[in-house]
Amino acid sequence: MKRRQLLRGALATGLTGTALTALTTARQSLDQALVADPLADLSDLEAATETYGYGYHGQPPTRVLADLVTDFAELRPLLLTTPQPVATRVRVCRTAGQMAGMVAIVLHDLGARKEARSWFTTAGRAAAESGDRQLRAWLWAREAMVPLNYGAPRAAATLAEQARHAAGSHPTAAATLAAAVAARAYALSHQPDQAREALAATDGFMDRLNASERADTWLTHGEQKHHVHLSHAFTALGDTQRARESQKRALELSAPTSSMTRTLLKIDAAACAHHDGDTEQACHRAIAALTALPADYRTGLVRRRAMDLYNSIPAQHHRLSAVRELRDILAP
Template sequence: MVPLNYGAPRAAADLADQARHAAGTRPTAAALLAAAVAARAYALNHQSEQACQALAAADALMDRLPESERSDTWLTYGEQKHHVHLSHAYTTLGDTRLAHVSQERALELSAPTNTMTRTLLNIDAAACAHHDGDTEQACRRTVAALTALPGDYRTGLVRRRALDLYEAIPAQHHHERAVQELLDVLVA
């Protein structure tokens, strides 16, 4: 997860492949997490075919995962966690329809106090808006998500995900007001 979340998706894909091999094909939380992380890493590496295969494997494992491994702990893999991973993978792949489905389900399952997860899902939704051609809305939504957070929460993974959105915006749009507002929040 660390290389995946902090800008080293190739290393994350390698580690996820090793984890998938070690976890095997039985429906366990470890196998499911490894497949979901692999899907995200492949998507970030522009390996769409491998990402889709890992997403299919993750869904198949989720369908077979025993109830005893579906709670929300560090050692289990619940439906909310699954949809958070799917949201990021589908967003990165540009499949905004499936991304929105996972975003909505993950938000339904996330506690209102789960600030970081809800913010990441909102940034994923903003990235979908950009992908669908509404960069202004994407920037406004990301600015709103970031400014709703205390300053200490605008670092690390949240900042990285918002910065990924900014970097996906073509340079010829960087002078636009909404894009500039996003940059201002990112550098603050």
């Protein structure tokens, strides 16, 4: 409890040097521990991991990050204690891979790209030791979203294709996510044929997912998440009609507390308006979405997506008052 409170305090002012040091220490402790054998019952930590998978639930990302890292640190003694059955170590490593992956997701959302990649590396080591190929594929697909959302779509496509290969051809959440991320990466890389092939694969997997794989969590691939990915892919392709269909459906399925997701969808809608020639309306929509967002969420991924919209506006429109207002809101 004390560790959790200290980490929450360190993160309260953002990803400062102190907070990042604490995050690195927690990650490195597991890296060192992965060479040992774990202890007994993991039920509580497995249950905690399942709970974290349901996302932010209206909590600030930094608070979720503090809680995740605190529980993640509890895995270390399980890895250091010997001897243990192979099945127990598999459970420990799978839980470690899932938790570390979710820490990386939050760091990605906050804009801490370097730290997110480090946690994905740790998660990958744990997943590899667990022998869970679907978890490994899921982690590669999630990791691909770091370069995807921060300006390196070709690197994202490479990682997404790794994930697709690892996931295989069976309809799993990891296979569906990998195809969806690949579609977005190809769309942003101006490779429309590859993007549409990946989109077709995404739809095909989605149609065959079983109920447990369609749950609305970070670890699975529900209909809401499906349409969030389609929204971005079709927006990048300039297929604004299909993008708007997915935006509408995703918003219908998104809880009011899903502040970040709802804002990203609204920025996609603004980008569609710009693509269709109404730049002023696009800026007004983006401004409304950003100003309605709690301050804790108006950073990282959300800011980057809005910056992508601003940067796509030709210089001759920069004198419009709405464009200037969007620029001012996005100023550091």
